[in-house]
Amino acid sequence: MLDRGVLRHDLEMVRQRLAHRVEPGILDDFTAADARRRGVLTEVQALRGRRNRLSKRVAMAKRSGMDAADLVQESRKVHAQISELEDSARTLNDETQRILSQIPNLPHPNVPQGPDESANALVSHWGEPADVAFTPKPHWELGVRLGIVDFERAAKLAGSRFAVYTGPGAKLERALMNFMLDVHTSEHGYTEILPPFIANSRTLYGTGQLPKFAHDLFKLEESDYWLVPTAEVPLTNLYADETLSPNDLPISLTAFTPCFRREAGSYGRDVRGVIRQHQFQKVELVKFASPETSYGELERLTSDAEEILRRLGLPYRKVLLSSGDMGFSAAMTYDLEVWLPGLGEFKEISSCSNFEDFQARRARIRMRHPGGRRGKTEYVHTLNGSGLAIGRTWLAILENYQEADGSVTLPEALRPYAGAERIARSGVLE
RNA sequence: GGAGGAAUGGCCGAGUGGUUGAAGGCGGCGGUCUUGAAAACCGCAAGGCCCGCAAGGGUCUCGGGGGUUCGAAUCCCUCUUCCUCCGCCA
Numbered sequence: 020m021l022d023r024g025v026l027r028h029d030l031e032m033v034r035q036r037l038a039h040r041v042e043p044g045i046l047d048d049f050t051a052a053d054a055r056r057r058g059v060l061t062e063v064q065a066l067r068g069r070r071n072r073l074s075k076r077v078a079m080a081k082r083s084g085m086d087a088a089d090l091v092q093e094s095r096k097v098h099a100q101i102s103e104l105e106d107s108a109r110t111l112n113d114e115t116q117r118i119l120s121q122i123p124n125l126p127h128p129n130v131p132q133g134p135d136e137s138a139n140a141l142v143s144h145w146g147e148p149a150d151v152a153f154t155p156k157p158h159w160e161l162g163v164r165l166g167i168v169d170f171e172r173a174a175k176l177a178g179s180r181f182a183v184y185t186g187p188g189a190k191l192e193r194a195l196m197n198f199m200l201d202v203h204t205s206e207h208g209y210t211e212i213l214p215p216f217i218a219n220s221r222t223l224y225g226t227g228q229l230p231k232f233a234h235d236l237f238k239l240e241e242s243d244y245w246l247v248p249t250a251e252v253p254l255t256n257l258y259a260d261e262t263l264s265p266n267d268l269p270i271s272l273t274a275f276t277p278c279f280r281r282e283a284g285s286y287g288r289d290v291r292g293v294i295r296q297h298q299f300q301k302v303e304l305v306k307f308a309s310p311e312t313s314y315g316e317l318e319r320l321t322s323d324a325e326e327i328l329r330r331l332g333l334p335y336r337k338v339l340l341s342s343g344d345m346g347f348s349a350a351m352t353y354d355l356e357v358w359l360p361g362l363g364e365f366k367e368i369s370s371c372s373n374f375e376d377f378q379a380r381r382a383r384i385r386m387r388h389p390g391g392r393r394g395k396t397e398y399v400h401t402l403n404g405s406g407l408a409i410g411r412t413w414l415a416i417l418e419n420y421q422e423a424d425g426s427v428t429l430p431e432a433l434r435p436y437a438g439a440e441r442i443a444r445s446g447v448l449e
Numbered sequence: 450g451g452a453g454g455a456a457u458g459g460c461c462g463a464g465u466g467g468u469u470g471a472a473g474g475c476g477g478c479g480g481u482c483u484u485g486a487a488a489a490c491c492g493c494a495a496g497g498c499c500c501g502c503a504a505g506g507g508u509c510u511c512g513g514g515g516g517u518u519c520g521a522a523u524c525c526c527u528c529u530u531c532c533u534c535c536g537c538c539a
Contacts, residue, residue: 023498057498057499057500060498060499060508061499061500061507063499063508064498064499064500064507064508064509065499065500065507065508067507067508067509068506068507068508070519070520071507071508071520073519073520074467074519074520075467075468075520076519077467077519077520078467078468078519078520079467081467082467087519090519091519091520092519093519094519094520095519097519098518098519112498261459262459262495262496263459264459264476264477266477383496385496387459387477387478396495396496
């Protein structure tokens with residue numbers, strides 16, 4: 020959520036920076052509603068002040084044994100006036116809140132302005148595709164032939180966009196989870212968290228999924244429970260309504276969770292294989308940082324995610340998203356895109372963002388100001404990124420490490436976790 | 450599921466209708482003292498919103514919401530969460 024004051028005092032700046040992110044009308048809607056809200060609020064507050072002064076006079080009169088009937092009478096009248104105005108004050112307040120909660124974050128000035136991914140900026144490349152003498156197959160062909168993933172039985176159990184992993188397929192997923200968590204906790208300094216995979220509305224509001232993106236989420240019936248679409252939601256909200264000490268920052272958390280997404284509106288996109296599923300597993304990285312250090316922390320978090328790709332020997336590129344391609348809550352986002360030789364394209368495998376104070380304001384996560392600045396508090400900056408999406412890492416390994424005979428050699432770093440060197444043509448680990 | 454109890458500022462904790470936005474302690478920050486530190490002492494410190502160029506003023510907030518009252522942290526209703534005991538269960 021943006022600061023109301025910024026919208027009020029710097030509307031033109033906001034308008035420019037949100038050029039590719041909102042329909043201009045919403046900013047005017049807010050401005051108009053907010054002006055009405057402030058008008059009524061000023062009036063209500065003046066009346067309340069009057070009532071408070073009258074009450075004090077009643078108290079004084081009673082204490083000195085005088086008759087206060089007139090004062091009480093007048094105060095009753097004021098009370099009635101307040102009640103009348105309060106309703107419209109509340110309505111107007113809800114209205115501005117509703118509009119404000121649908122306005123996305125301001126992109127950082129270094130973010131390229133543009134309507135969509137065509138304006139994204141390539142930052143760097145790493146690795147080269149394996150030089151092979153055959154045409155690489157897509158992972159769904161490899162996986163089904165090896166018998167390590169089963170889409171038909173998954174469809175029977177749940178429907179389309181689900182997968183059942185079997186034998187070495189399941190173990191590879193588990194190996195990736197442990198490998199990523201180990202690297203992030205013992206080498207990158209993250210604290211491992213195992214959060215609930217269900218969250219309430221307030222929590223989803225805090226990170227910006229609600230109210231605007233309810234249609235992307237799975238809601239549980241007859242409850243205020245939602246399946247989490249990413250561990251970002253429980254991890255970031257861990258400190259909702261809290262005031263952190265600057266000495267504790269930055270806080271770095273990591274978690275393995277399944278992620279549940281409706282993927283409504285993506286019909287026809289990525290329909291084959293495990294690229295886009297209603298449930299996928301992910302190791303997430305989340306940081307809480309002071310405003311002064313948050314962009315340095317974004318670089319570190321991104322490189323922590325990159326480190327996983329490097330250790331696994333997966334070629335990738337790093338892209339700075341344009342203002343029109345970024346998510347709703349982000350101020351700056353790097354996407355890491357892994358090379359998939361079977362599909363012949365780069366595919367997002369991690370998205371690392373600094374949300375600045377946008378989520379912190381919604382979730383009310385503050386920090387006390389360091390260095391004797393009169394105990395003032397300010398909002399922390401929140402960051403997160405995938406470290407990495409496990410399903411996509413799984414398929415990237417299949418596609419990048421496939422051999423001519425359809426077997427898959429496992430990357431060195433993963434072998435201790437898989438207890439094997441390869442998935443043989445017969446579909447067994449050995 | 451049943452029966453009790455509880456929820457106060459960064460933390461602990463006082464406070465049952467009228468200068469209590471809130472005693473006291475701890476923790477934090479600044480200072481005095483000290484070569485430095487500790488101790489001691491002094492001082493400063495809640496958040497949101499509204500009016501204002503500012504200085505400053507106002508208003509709301511004692512788990513959430515509603516109510517009683519001229520006036521509510523204090524009384525009533527309701528919801529949530531936590532604790533204890535019983536039941537059930539992995």
